[in-house]
Amino acid sequence: MQTLNSILNHSHSGLRWLVLLFLLLAIVNAFTAKSFEKKHKMINLFALITVHLQLVIGLFQYFLSDKVKFIDGWMKNPLLRFYGMEHLVGMLIAIILITIGYSKAKRRENYTDKFKAIRIFYTLGLIIILLFIPWPFRSILGGGWF
Ligand code: HEM
Known part of the structure; x- marks a missing residue:
């Protein structure tokens, strides 16, 4: 169980960089591109897939991690509250939001409307993700860079 937990932790931690990369690329495209091409669609899709993968891995971790424990007073403990509630709800x-953005962009006809949906929903999603990642400088949360 410890090995599985460690594999999940490293995948979840490393995958964050792909999530951030694809979201950033999708948002830059949405602000700069002059037509909606296949490559733009693929980047929007990769961003969607990587956040959904994080959700699946995260759900397993939620039940395996020793940072998720609903013991007496867990809400008063910053680490247990973060992983038991804040990280889950924020993410x-x-x-x-990212799922809504993707499907709105897919259904819209012209490229300005498609990119508008990505601009709004992916940017909001990215900001929230950045706020709820347990960055190493938030030392009490015990997260790493990879
Ligand atoms: C885009 C979405 C997400 C991102 C970018 C993300 C990112 C991270 C990162 C960077 C860590 C710290 C890993 C480390 O340094 O050890 C972490 C830990 C964790 N995440 Fe997520 N996460 C996401 C979504 C979720 C979701 C939806 C859940 C729950 C369903 C979840 C559950 C957890 C748990 C339980 C831990 C602690 C694991 C441990 O150290 O034991 N995550 N997450």
Whole structure:
């Protein structure tokens, strides 16, 4: 169980960089591109897939991690509250926003409307993700860079 937990932790931690990269690329495209091409669609899709992968891995970790424990007073403990509630709720909201953005962009006809949906929903999602990542400088949360 410890090995599985460690594999999941490293995948979840490393995958964050792909999430950030694809979201950033999708947003830059949405602000700069002059037509909606296949490569733009693929980057929007990769961003969607990587956040959904994080959700699946995260759900397993939620049940395996020793940072998620609903013991007496867990809400008063910053580490247990972060992983038991804040990280989960924040990331769920971000993933929902990104999913809405992707499907709106897919259904819209012209490229300005497609990119508008990505600009709004992916940017909001990215900001929320950045806020709820347990960055190493938030030392109490015990997160790493990879
Ligand atoms: C885009 C979405 C997400 C990103 C970018 C993300 C990123 C991260 C990062 C960077 C860590 C720290 C890993 C480390 O340094 O050890 C982490 C830990 C964790 N995440 Fe996520 N996460 C996301 C979504 C979720 C979701 C939706 C859940 C729950 C369903 C979740 C559950 C966890 C848990 C339980 C840990 C602690 C694991 C441990 O150290 O034992 N994550 N996450």
